[in-house]
Structure formats: C-alpha cells, structure tokens
Amino acid sequence: KQEVTQIPAALSVPEGENLVLNCSFTDSAIYNLQWFRQDPGKGLTSLLLIQSSQREQTSGRLNASLDKSSGRSTLYIAASQPGDSATYLCAVSPNSYSGAGSYQLTFGKGTKLSVIP
Amino acid sequence: DTGVSQDPRHKITKRGQNVTFRCDPISEHNRLYWYRQTLGQGPEFLTYFQNEAQLEKSRLLSDRFSAERPKGSFSTLEIQRTEQGDSAMYLCASSLKTTGGTEAFFGQGTRLTVV
Numbered sequence: 114k115q116e117v118t119q120i121p122a123a124l125s126v127p128e129g130e131n132l133v134l135n136c137s138f139t140d141s142a143i144y145n146l147q148w149f150r151q152d153p154g155k156g157l158t159s160l161l162l163i164q165s166s167q168r169e170q171t172s173g174r175l176n177a178s179l180d181k182s183s184g185r186s187t188l189y190i191a192a193s194q195p196g197d198s199a200t201y202l203c204a205v206s207p208n209s210y211s212g213a214g215s216y217q218l219t220f221g222k223g224t225k226l227s228v229i230p
Numbered sequence: 231d232t233g234v235s236q237d238p239r240h241k242i243t244k245r246g247q248n249v250t251f252r253c254d255p256i257s258e259h260n261r262l263y264w265y266r267q268t269l270g271q272g273p274e275f276l277t278y279f280q281n282e283a284q285l286e287k288s289r290l291l292s293d294r295f296s297a298e299r300p301k302g303s304f305s306t307l308e309i310q311r312t313e314q315g316d317s318a319m320y321l322c323a324s325s326l327k328t329t330g331g332t333e334a335f336f337g338q339g340t341r342l343t344v345v
Contacts, residue, residue: 117272147333156236156321157273157336202272206332217286218263218334220272 115140117205119221126193127229134188134224136203141181144206148177148188151200151223160201161188165208193228200225232256234337236322242343243312250308251340255324262305263334264297265321266290273321279305312344 116139126132136146145164149157161170161177163186169178176189186203204218235254243249255262260281265273276295278286281302291297294312299305309316319341323334 145332149336154341156234156338157323159333159335162333204272204334217275217278218265218273219275222270222272 115143115205115207115219117203117219117221119201119203119224121224122222123225123227125227125229128193128195130193130228131189131191132193132226134190134201134203134226136186136188136221138184138186138205138219140207141184142208143181144208146177146179146186147204147206147218148175148186149202149204151202153200157202190226193226195228195230198226198228234322234324234335236320236337236340238340239338240341240343242345245314245344246311248308248310249312249342250306251320251322251342253305253307253322253337255304255322256326256335259324259326259335260302261325261332262299263323263325264305264307265323265336267319267321267339268317276307309342312342314344317342317344 118137120135143165147162148160151157163170163179174191179186200223202223204220237252262279264276267273275288276291277297279299282299294310297307319339321339323336325332325334
C-alpha cells in the first residue's frame with residue numbers, strides 16, 4: 114500500500130526566505146506526482162504536476178523536483194511571501210501497469226506553512 | 231467560472247438524516263473523483279467515475295454512501311443515515327484522460343457537520 118509522508122508538519126519562516134518542503138513515498142511505481150495548496154476551509158489548488166519520467170517542473174517562484182527511485186520529491190519556494198501561507202499537500206498517482214490504475218491519488222498529511230511579515 | 235463547482239459549500243444535519251452533495255466538473259473532463267478529508271489529514275479517495283461508469287470504490291465507501299454520475303456530466307454523492315463520523319470535507323475533482331498525464335483539479339468542497 115502506498116504511503117506518503119510530508120516533513121515537516123509545520124514550518125514558520127520570515128518573509129523573503131527561500132524554503133523547501135519535503136515529500137516521500139514508499140512505492141516508486143508512480144505515474145505522476147502533484148503538489149497542491151490548500152487554504153483553511155477551502156479546496157485544493159493544483160500547483161505543479163510532475164510526470165514519472167520528469168525530474169522537475171517550475172512555475173513562477175515554485176520548483177518541484179522528483180527522484181522516483183528514492184521515493185522523494187521537494188517543493189522549493191523562492192522569496193516567500195505572506196500570501197504563500199497555506200497547507201501544501203503532495204499526492205502520488207499509481208502506475209497503471211501495476212494494476213492499480215492511474216486515477217487514485219494518495220495524499221500526504223501536508224505541511225502547514227506560515228510566512229511571517 | 232470554468233472550474234469544478236460543488237454545492238452546497240456547507241451542510242449541517244442531524245444524525246440519521248440523509249444528505250446529498252452535487253459536483254459539476256470542468257466541462258470537457260471525463261474523469262470525476264470524490265475524496266473525503268478530515269481535520270489535519272490529507273484527502274482520502276472514495277470513488278472514481280470515467281464518464282458515467284463508476285469504476286472504483288474505496289472500502290471507505292460504506293453501504294450508506296452512494297454516488298452517481300448520470301450522462302457522464304455532474305455527479306451526486308448521497309450519505310444515508312448520517313453518523314457523527316461522517317463529519318468531514320467532501321471534495322470533488324475532475325481530470326481529462328490523456329496519455330500525457332492526469333492532472334486533477336479540485337472544487338472548493340462541501341463541509342459536512344453531523345450533530
């Protein structure tokens with residue numbers, strides 16, 4: 114059974130600092146990995162999608178990397194801003210060739226980020 | 231608004247009552263998913279539709295839960311005889327089946343409180 118772990122559970126940084134959020138998964142047979150942002154009481158906003166064949170994806174101040182063989186992904190946020198304060202979730206989709214299908218996402222519990230002005 | 235839409239946003243119900251939630255996916259998306267999220271946890275998969283066919287159900291989806299997606303458009307999730315343990319955020323997501331990937335887009339969720 115796939116398990117996804119996110120460390121740390123919470124992180125507080127001063128505005129302007131660069132930071133890294135970590136995600137690890139136990140089964141490397143993944144189809145893709147997706148990073149989401151969730152504001153309190155809200156739904157999920159997709160940030161970045163990395164295919165299993167890719168090493169990284171970038172969007173603005175965000176950069177996500179994937180090392181499938183070691184079961185790890187990182188989300189790098191440059192020049193953090195108070196508006197970045199939210200919970201960040203990573204989720205993996207299983208490889209369809211494993212028989213589990215490529216549609217079911219397994220999520221970590223998230224990292225709650227606070228950026229202090 | 232062309233995103234995933236869920237209704238209602240909040241629902242308070244008494245234990246034992248039935249509730250129904252609606253999800254309208256992004257119009258061209260043929261895949262639709264329901265997830266449940268409790269406080270401090272990541273979302274957990276409940277069920278998946280490809281067009282109108284329900285192809286996968288989690289063991290979390292007890293007999294009191296039923297989901298439909300008539301005509302492959304909107305979907306409904308019904309919970310019968312609600313229990314306090316059903317209190318959670320119910321999230322709907324949709325995606326487009328392609329060979330390039332299955333990026334999922336989520337709605338704002340329906341917050342259910344069973345009292």
